[in-house]
Amino acid sequence: MKHKVDGQILVIILLFISILSIVLLAMISNVRLDTKSTIENKQYEQYYSFGEQKLVFAQNLLGTHELDVAYINNLFQSHTNIFPGTNPCELSGTEIKCSLAPENYSETNPAEVNTTLYFSDDSILSLSQLASDSELNVSLDKNGTIYTDTINIYWKQLPGSTVDWVISLDYFNQSTDLNIPSFNTAKISTLDKNMPKAGVIIDAAGLPITIDDFVYNYGITFNIANILPVGIPSNTILTLRIKPLITGPTPNVSFSLVPATPANFPTQYRRITSVVKSNDISLEDTSPTVVLNLEYSLVTPISPLLDYVYRGKFWQQN
């Protein structure tokens, strides 16, 4: 009877030790996972910062200058601390690809990373954030020929927000009513009586339209030639400007401006992409790869103040 009791005690102790072991193993495993995750998050943040710095620097250097391999290599040569390597850029299809020399991604971390930059221009103008009341210039002059065809604007209207667009076309009118040459501006807007009301954009599959990874649910279409007053030649057109008027909690809008005939439309949008990843092949599976896009208009944005004939509180009699 005593042996039987001893045996029972032994079984209970063994069971207890087994459960304890399982619990301990699970805890150790979780700690290892947490540690690995923390390291990856930190690495990701550093890669992001690394790529972002190169994008902003590249945009400041290049600006709206024409994309040219030799020009970019020359620029980079003057800033090898940011863009290491000798002549790292080459033409790759319609893009310019710059494979920078491996470098340490921080002073305290000797691990090397590889950064590749891609430069491309597009006639489709897409921006993820255009502020309310700001004014974006759109180039219509392609090699001396003014684009007068149709243009579509797609945007994402968030719940609770309303986006109206004012589209201005500046031209030099040499024969005004007063026979005084002057700069005139023709305007249309999504709230014009004659303008089709902006509505939900559904493609053939019944889904919102996706352009450059942006998903849009609203859109309008207008024709440049139709904006111009009758009798005004298209070669007098100087500038196309678009301005969003946004009400609601989000004071900016993501949008794409898509010409109906891109071949006739000048490029006006530049995209610089950075791909940052570890240079250690053995870490390919565990190290993050961070891909960032920087996008900007090739036409310098003018001050939105120049769009007003009058702006103020009121005009009153004294």
Add this chain to the structure above:
Amino acid sequence: MKYKILLILFLAISFLSIRVQAVVPDVISENIIDFCSPSSGVNNALGLAFNPNFKQMIFCHMTKRDMFANYIPDISKYKINVGKLKISTTLMEEGYLTFYFKLVCSPSSGGKIKVVQGSTEYNFEMNTICDSQELPDGTEYKLLSGSWMRIITNVIVEKDELIWLNLIGDLYDPSDPTGCPGGFRRTRRLNGERLGTRYCTDPAESPGWRVVDFTTITPPKTIHSYLYTLFYQGQNRFANGREIKPIVNLMWSDTDAGGFQETGTSPDMWWYYSGYYDFNDPGMLVAMTPLESSEPPAVPTCKAAQITMTATPHTVGQLESISFNAVKATYPNVLEFLGLTFEAGAVSNCNNVTVNSQTCIAIGNKTDYTWTADYRIYNADNTASRDCTKTSTFHIQSKPGYLATKGGDSYWGNGFTMQTFTNYLNNKCSTNKTNCLSDYLYSANVIIPNGYSLNNFNKAQYIDSNESYLDFQKLSDSINKRAEGLVEIIDANDTNVPFGSASRQVVNFAGDLTIPSNTTCATASIYLVSGNLSIAPDFLINNYTSELSKNFGCLFIVQGTLTITEGSFKGANQYDIVQAFIVLTNSNSGTINIPQDSDLLRIVGGIVGKSEVLDSVNRSAFADIGIIGGIPTITNVLPAEEIVYEGGRYIYLFSDLFIDLNTIYNIREL
């Protein structure tokens, strides 16, 4: 065992903690008076009903007495502490209700209820005024006729100190809550009868009054606290501050002892007590009546300060609407308006007419007109009166003028304040769209009538985001930085302002820049003016009638104010012209000054400022005022000033210099 003790200790502490939380004292203590929010009528059970002249001076009350069981007040609204005897309600007129306490002060004490016009409160000012304002004994008084008011004021005196007041209206009798017809209340009525008499009382019915000498009452010595109630009813005429004789009717009740009990036998005095006071009792009543002196009536005098006269606006454009309003300034309860009259030829088509206010159309053609308010002022007891008049002036601008904008976007932060302007828009814009404002029109104002812009784009209640761009230093720094290596940057002063340079320039001008008449802009330059800008028309672009003008333009960014002076006289329907785009960063009002002139003014370019800035003195347009069907109207009117948009010129010339201060680019992760 030790663990058991610990466990018990733990449980005990937990229990105590809960108890401590549970016994947090109520904010309502014996020394705090609780008032509920102002109610809308006398039907509210316990309340203070004032004369209709006082409007909405009804507020209910809660004493937490058992007697008022039918009444459930919102005691969270007002809590009044000792020494801060403030009662909230909405008062419409200003004056003083005088009351007296003859119990505490020797020979008496009292104070005033200050009624503040437009305020949401009035205060009991517990000044000792008995010596100076007490009425002489032996004077006969009578109750004033007319409208009535009642004040019942509970005054608790504890150890001979006034510690708080409260106000009540009719007293409910909870012992007999039924038996009254609909709308009537079971009350103890204060109409000259004993309080113990029960009535079904119409809440609108005015109770009577009684005369009791409060000074003869001796409170019981054996108790510590007394609750007195001052009751006042009568017409609210207090012009000379001497009309109220404190007459006392003391009553005391103890609901614990079975309702009101009465002591005293004099027909002029009752007082009630139960030998001790507890705070469940409604207390004593002291009745005060407004009385009329038997002294010969004094005829009041007319004083300018008795009424206030306001014409809105004080300066009105011809054919614009103007409102006249006369209001009582002092003694509002002994003054009545008889009517308003206007100088001949000043106004017509008056509507919304009352005895003291009118809204009319200004039709006069001279600057100063008079208007008169006739009123009558009475003495306190309505036995004598005097008719008075008071005269004031207003101004009519015979040719009011207005601003129009052509092309471009316009943003009117506050909408349209000029009646002539809206008349113009309603008359002219509706028939010819070229007379409308701008291509597009925005306003932070609620109302923009439909169709005021050329393209019918009227975005109201819209606040644009471009205010932040109007910073002189930021704009100046940005433009100078962009100009480096691109165009010539020069510093200028009064003697070398360059308007004829063939090349593009950025001109930094320190101080005030004055541009003489007939200066020509023969350059493509941005002028950064740190002071004020003054332009004497004409200021034209060189060769403005020729295509050669395409490459000229003067853009001014001004930290100070803009003045466009008269320039040379050209004649009827002729324009002074300024061709420029002007950005004003000053945030003060009166930033734009355009003195009156017989010429019209046309600004070709644009004027942009902060939403707080743009005021103007309009020029006198050659407005043609006509009469159609006996009603003045506007015909063939030209805007006194018009701004014609030509922002395209400055975009064309300066798109590389005058850029958006916010770089537009996006970074996103794929």
